Amino acid sequence: MIQNSLAEIRKIINDEIDATLPVPETKEARLIEAMRYSSIGTGKVLRPLLAVTVGDLMRLERQTAIRIGLAIELLHTYSLIHDDLPAMDNDPMRRGKPSNHIQFDEATAILAGDALQTKAFEVLLDPKTHEDPSIRADLAMALAKAAGAEGMAGGQMMDLVGEKEPLNLDEIERMQSLKTGALLHFSCVAPAIAVRADKPVIDALTHYAKALGLMFQITDDILDVEGNAEMVGKTLHKDSDAHKSTFVSILGLQKAKELAKSLRIQGKEALSIFGDRAAELSEILDFILERKK
């Protein structure tokens, strides 16, 4: 059951963050408290689950897979903290509790996001992640490409532009492939990088990640319209309130749901080269399609 796997990974990641971010007794303690506040908790750790599940498929050392998951979760948390800022989505609620800038203040939230990004690179580059420095360098480089202007940050910029001028379907697809897709792709491919997998393996994981990422965003748009705010744990109807173009606003609810289903099929087809060994990756597709939060 994916829910059980998520709960198990959540506990492991919380323990890892706790060990990685000890609170010092000096005056900057507030920064580390803010970093911990948003990263330790109940967030659904889908990305670390993907890293660990692909890691198992690749027969990667568990510790390496978990540290890849840790780095991803720190980086993802940085992006959430900054996205919630008043100048960005201005969202007071995240994961069922006050957003970082509400709990602390804007300056601290900006800095906490900044330092979480740095820490994600530090985690990957630490010898604890992998004994081979060339693999550490490759992992960190792949994270940089996923997170930066040609990845997540570029997608966030497109999203902001989309508040002022409507995006068409191709642009929305590209926006999401950068904003959320790039880090999901890293989550699936990083464990393969860590075992220096062959190109067919990397390609299959890339196709899987692309289908999963697009499906994830479409189901996110559907939840924004149909979901239960308390269950989802964040403010809903944000996109329609902000007059943003989404998959649902362009395709309509019915066609968006059909597209999500066909992406599940594409995702499963991509896994075929792994046979039965990819059962849990296949289940993750079902889980995302059927999620209520």
Added chain:
Amino acid sequence: MIQNSLAEIRKIINDEIDATLPVPETKEARLIEAMRYSSIGTGKVLRPLLAVTVGDLMRLERQTAIRIGLAIELLHTYSLIHDDLPAMDNDPMRRGKPSNHIQFDEATAILAGDALQTKAFEVLLDPKTHEDPSIRADLAMALAKAAGAEGMAGGQMMDLVGEKEPLNLDEIERMQSLKTGALLHFSCVAPAIAVRADKPVIDALTHYAKALGLMFQITDDILDVEGNAEMVGKTLHKDSDAHKSTFVSILGLQKAKELAKSLRIQGKEALSIFGDRAAELSEILDFILERKK
């Protein structure tokens, strides 16, 4: 002449940034424009000059030293963009022109800073920086330590705390050693990491960097009180207006100047193991002590 070296390095770094950050034709172009706006220009590139000068002393390949300098300048620019935000120092002017969030907007400025940080790691991890991936990993790890919660971001947090409660001299010294000292230290030590220099060499450069970093902050505090705003290119009297404790507010102008002079002597002593070959590093100490901006 340091002024000539700075002008030469400025031109090289501008060209490198131009090549590293091409503006795409897609909707996120605004992000890259904002990244270029604050990083290409007339900033004094002291940190890249240190990297290149130490690089020459270490007989490091010029290209590696320049790419270290490029990464430092991108990271430094990210910190300036975020420091200037309304929630932080709320400074509308930087390097003689409107701050990033004034020229663009707050959301774009936050993202531009975020993506500049990412790009700094990408630059170091690129094989163009060094053919040996273990050296690339070591460089990126050292940058992460200098930039994160135990370095620059931690110092910025202490600085924010210092606006609400007075810091004593030890705390101000620690704050500056993190906020500006850590990246200056990286600038001096990274070229030695890149040639796998011996411990005595790293230690000497560390002592030099510490004296230089502290002297840099003290002269900054002095300029904040005595400087000419047009020449310095940023808003002055910020610290006294914000009732921040500074070296000048605690020691007084005269003692602060004496401390800066004694740090110049300490910095030069640290260079003694290099003999005449460190003449330019010695000149940089003079240049910082005597700077008018």
